[in-house]
Amino acid sequence: MTQSTSLLERAPEAALPTSLLPPLEQEGSMSLWEVTRTSFDSLFANKVRSALTMLGVIIGVGSVVALMALGAGASNSITSQIQSIGTNLLFIAPGSFQQGPGAVSSALNLSLNDYDAIVALNLPVNGIAPSFNASASLVAAAADKQATIAGTTPAYAELQSLTLKSGTLFDDAQARNGANVIVLGSTLAKDLFGGGQAVGQTVRVNGQPLRVIGVLNAKGGAGGGSVDMQALAPLKYVLDYFPNTRTADGNRYRLSSIILSVRDATDVDGVQGRLTALLRELHHLPGDGKKDDFTVLSQAAFLSTLNTITGLLTAFLAAVAGISLLVGGIGIMNIMLVSVTERTREIGLRKAVGAREQDILMQFLVEAIVLSLTGGLIGLALGGGLALAVTVAGVLNATVSPTSVLLAVGFAVAVGLFFGIYPAQRASRLNPIDALRYE
Incomplete structure (x- = not known):
């Protein structure tokens, strides 16, 4: 008897569970x-x-x-929200995507003067809206919330496809005079006033009383970047009462962005080129774009980037x-x-x-x-x-x-x-x- 056979005979059955010893086919596999x-x-x-x-x-x-x-x-979600605004929008923002660290120092250079110059161009657009965004403390009877306020003009709501749930938007006269009025996003209004009526109530913004004249319909989106958690106020009011609203030289009002709606989609590239040339001239920049301190971005490019x-x-x-x-x-x-x-x-x-x-x-x-x-x-x-x-x-x-x-x-x-x-x-x-x- 071979050694392997004797070992097989001595192998204890308990150590070799039958469930783990499957039968072989006739070919041995x-x-x-x-x-x-x-x-x-x-x-x-x-x-x-x-x-x-x-x-x-x-x-x-x-x-x-x-x-x-x-x-x-x-x-x-981002795609649907941006596409719901429209397809012919152009966004102008301070700073250049191509500058890297240099864009930080140049991010203060978009100003109200630039907006006035763009308006004077008589571009083929449906509307132009400047905005200055600032963080503020909003206090009402029911709550105290930190939110973003966009100081802007009446055209902003139309360009961003914002609609009213109740009340009204501020008009051109209120925008020019810097009236103490405010329009709340839907979620922000609910947080501040619970289920009660917000229109007609008073909200203290950084200690200043503003009258709520409207509440926007829900737009969707998450976090503080959602329009539902923001508020709109006349641009002049925000520039006059909020800190850090002037450029580095102290002579001009800063802007966070300028939005334009081009009348015809075929004109988007042409309008974008004219805006770029104008801003380079106003900011005394070379034409090669290497030192641009601004960005003109089409909606398609913006969507692609996001x-x-x-x-x-x-x-x-x-x-x-x-x-x-x-x-x-x-x-x-x-x-x-x-x-x-x-x-x-x-x-x-x-x-x-x-x-x-x-x-x-x-x-x-x-x-x-x-x-x-x-x-x-x-x-x-x-x-x-x-x-x-x-x-x-x-x-x-x-x-x-x-x-x-x-x-x-x-x-x-x-x-x-x-x-x-x-x-x-x-x-x-x-x-x-x-x-x-x-x-």
């Missing part, structure tokens, strides 16, 4: 179904360890799916979350190596009775993939559930796309395959004689 069934049997035999091993993959896949859904929802920023931010956050997938993969590899050690005699017995290296390799590789794929599916469900909760809450329309599902499943399988190959190879290359001697 295992079917894919048998390999898969055996892999699940092995994983269910160690439920707690399997669950902890999958945790990294669950967190990684869930985070990536949720962040991709939230990023897509944010991008769609979507690029949103996409990059989403990709970055998803990449950070993807680190959990790597950690999960390392965990899978470590547990599979432990499993190989624990099941050394089982592997030796199987090889002794005819199992080939590829059978052992396939079994352990499928176990790693099953671990990773199961974790990925659970993570996909959790990430999709979070996106659904955000959508139901009305924060964003965060929808899990088919691409996200395919990426989640694909990455989960790839992680299992990549981190499972080494333990599987190690198991398949065990010498059956040495494996059966292992205690």
Whole structure:
């Protein structure tokens, strides 16, 4: 009797669970179904360890799916809000996108004088509106809120597609005289006055009393940047009563932006060129654009820039979350190596009775993939559930796309395959004689 036979006779049955010793086909190889069934049997035999091993993959896949859904929802929300304003808008802002650090010092140079000069050009536009945005404390009987006030003209609301829920907007005369009146965004009005009537009430803005003459309809958007959490006031009032409203030389009033609505979409590029030339002349800048201290941006370019920023931010956050997938993969590899050690005699017995290296390799590789794929599916469900909760809450329309599902499943399988190959190879290359001697 050979040494291997005697070892087989001495092998204790308790050390070799029959559920982990699948029968071989007549050719000596295992079917894919048998390999898969055996892999699940092995994983269910160690439920707690399997669950902890999958945790990294669950967190990684869930985070990536949720962040991709939230990023897509944010991008769609931005796109719909901007497109709802109109397609022919031009935005003039202080500072240049091409200047880098230099744009910080030049960000004070857009002034009311620039606006007057633009009006004098008689451009083919439907309207022009300057604005100066400032943060202020708004105090009413019910609450004290910090919000952004846009000092502007009546044309601003039309250009931004803002409509009234109640009351009225300030008129040209009130804008010229700097009347102490204010129009509140819908959320801001609710925060300040609860469910009560806001129109006709008084709000103290940085200590100054202003009469509420209107409340805007809800526009949507999140955070303090939403129009719903802002207020409109006559430009002259804001420039006269708010700090830091003058340029560095003290001779001109600063502006945060100037918005124009071009009458015909075919004229957008031409108007943009004329505005750029005028501002370079007014600011005594060279014509090559290298020292521009302003930006003239079309709505299409603005939308493209915002979507690029949103996409990059989403990709970055998803990449950070993807680190959990790597950690999960390392965990899978470590547990599979432990499993190989624990099941050394089982592997030796199987090889002794005819199992080939590829059978052992396939079994352990499928176990790693099953671990990773199961974790990925659970993570996909959790990430999709979070996106659904955000959508139901009305924060964003965060929808899990088919691409996200395919990426989640694909990455989960790839992680299992990549981190499972080494333990599987190690198991398949065990010498059956040495494996059966292992205690």
